[in-house]
Amino acid sequence: MAKTIEELRAIREKMRGQIDLRQKGEDNLRVVVGMATCGIAAGARPVLHAFTEEVRRRGLNNVTVGQAGCIGLCQFEPIVEVYAPDAEKVTYVNMDAEKAARVVAEHLVNNRVVAEYTVGAVEGLK
């Protein structure tokens, strides 16, 4: 089917969402999910899925979702770290898919750290 200019631009918009992965912006947020054996056993994969799905659904072009190995706090897995330019790294612990969705909505979109999920809020950890 012959395309109109509008259709050309629609394809471009749709495809841009897919290729953003290959372009690193300056203001990128990076979400890293701990995916070592301990993390996977504790349920890191659904967390990773929830993050990527939520980021995609909201069309957050400035967020990349990646993985890391064992962070070293295996009892608190799944652990997720959020890196933002010019800000301290934020570490979320004992994550699940629902918490992931909330972190995307509050932290990634509105820049409000979800304090109650962070490692600092966990009792007994100094």
Add this chain to the structure above:
Amino acid sequence: MIRMNFVRNHVLVCAGTGCVAAKSKEIMDEFQLQLEKQGLTDEVKVILTGCFGLCALGPIVVVYPEGAFYSELKVEDIATIVEEHILKGRVVKGLLYHETVQEGSDTISGLNETSFYKKQVRVSLRNCGVIDPENIDEYIAYDGYEALAKCLTEMTPEAVIDEILKSGLRGRGGGGFPTGLKWQFAAREKSDIKYICCNADEGDPGAFMDRSVLEGDPHNIIESMAIAGYAIGASQGYIYVRAEYPIAVERMNIAIAQAKEYGFLGQNIFGTGFNFDLEVRLGAGAFVCGEETALMMSIEGNRGEPNPRPPFPAVKGLFGKPTVLNNVETFTNITWILLHGAEAFAAMGTEKSKGTKVFALGGNITNTGLVEVPMGITLREIVDEIGGGVPNGKAFKAAQTGGPSGGCIPCELLDIPIDYDSLISIGSMMGSGGLIVMDEDSCMVDIAKFFLDFTVEESCGKCTPCRIGTKRMLDILEKISEGHGTMEDICALEELSAHIKENSLCGLGQTAPNPVASTLAHFRDEYEAHVLEKRCPAGVCKNLLQYFIIPEKCVGCTLCKRVCPTDAIVGEVKQVHEIIQEKCIKCDACREACKKFNAIVKR
């Protein structure tokens, strides 16, 4: 487990010719296999892409979003990458291109920070190694076909030509004629039928930039040719590509089919009433068919021989109609100029040569590959910084640009800024962009002989100066390299050079003497050493060499005697050996065998 439709990693596998030869197809299959094994196929997209340029380190794979640049991969490495990097998120440092790894740090530096890429500016190659060339949607994602849409709906043909004129773009195929002017001449001709041709008959030994563009970004050529068609009033185009480029031909045909499906080729494009169609024509590998008039003869179905100009193709070209013929690399700049503006393009480069130029870097150089640099960069920057210098501790001797039409540039001229005019002023030329680096072991007489041998083979024979003149020059060069040359021969070479240059019919003959003339100008002492001292300083010309055994170093191990294919070495165990010169064929086997004692020398 719930499967969701998302992709979190892109794996880009280089499918340029170099990497395909280095088994990148097998690597791609192995990725699919390993991803299936780990249950990751839904999350990871594996994409074949065009040339990254660093062909020396192929096969190359880049994994996003990390941008991890893996080089020199083997099929058995893939399982490690999938398990460690893609499943567990740990980049496999040991397999990365070493320049992107920083000691003692976990972050990998971007490709653009490596010395190979740092000074490069990618205009022509902007999509190579970035998109999947067999997927039109990926090309569209990077603003593909937007320039065509803009031209057809917002610009008059005159405005398009004006923009190209203002950009200062000059033909990248060799001659450097202003592209805008060429278009203007053809646009002014009154004719109901006009043609656009793309010259993809890349024939220079060692040049592969056009091939890489066709393989890595074929839609760019289609879009630019359609724009050219709109500008001059043509509705038919031909891409003349050599049959020796099977991957390029295949991808070009896929791209044309996709563009037709989307209506970017065919009737009434974007509903504007503009029609343009495109066909691929295969060349049979004759070098002369890269010359524009011979190329058009070949498309017409005739024997590929050049015709005198004028009339120029813009007036009377293909099938006798006004025709614009541009080189592949020239076309790749058209879309960029229309998207970013003539000013942005003219801001790059030198006063008379704007934009960038792609070079195929080869020969005695560490980073063999494809580089794109702004005009005006020095050869030294390309060779030493981007190319990583001459390997194996050898000294740089000369750089050869322009293939058989170009010349050799000696060390002392390495600091001149590269553009069309400066290269011609030192007896070479831009050509299509082959750049061959030679180290101290290269003999300049031998190099000149190599290129002359090529032109003699490829001369179509239509005009006498080229057909007979180049043959006579080759005869003289052979005589010199065999040790029978006289000083009169050198004079004859110079005289023939001037004659052939002035009197040949087409560019092939007119530039054929350049390799001889430039080596004579810059390395005359080497010619004289061959003639007067019967000596080849680089130790290449076999007839001028002799192998000797240094008696003090020889321990009589008999190794050399055993490897000699002509029984030219005599001597008993534990006694000094000797080479019988009459029998020696200078195969170098004995010297290789004696590496431990270094008792055999050539001089």
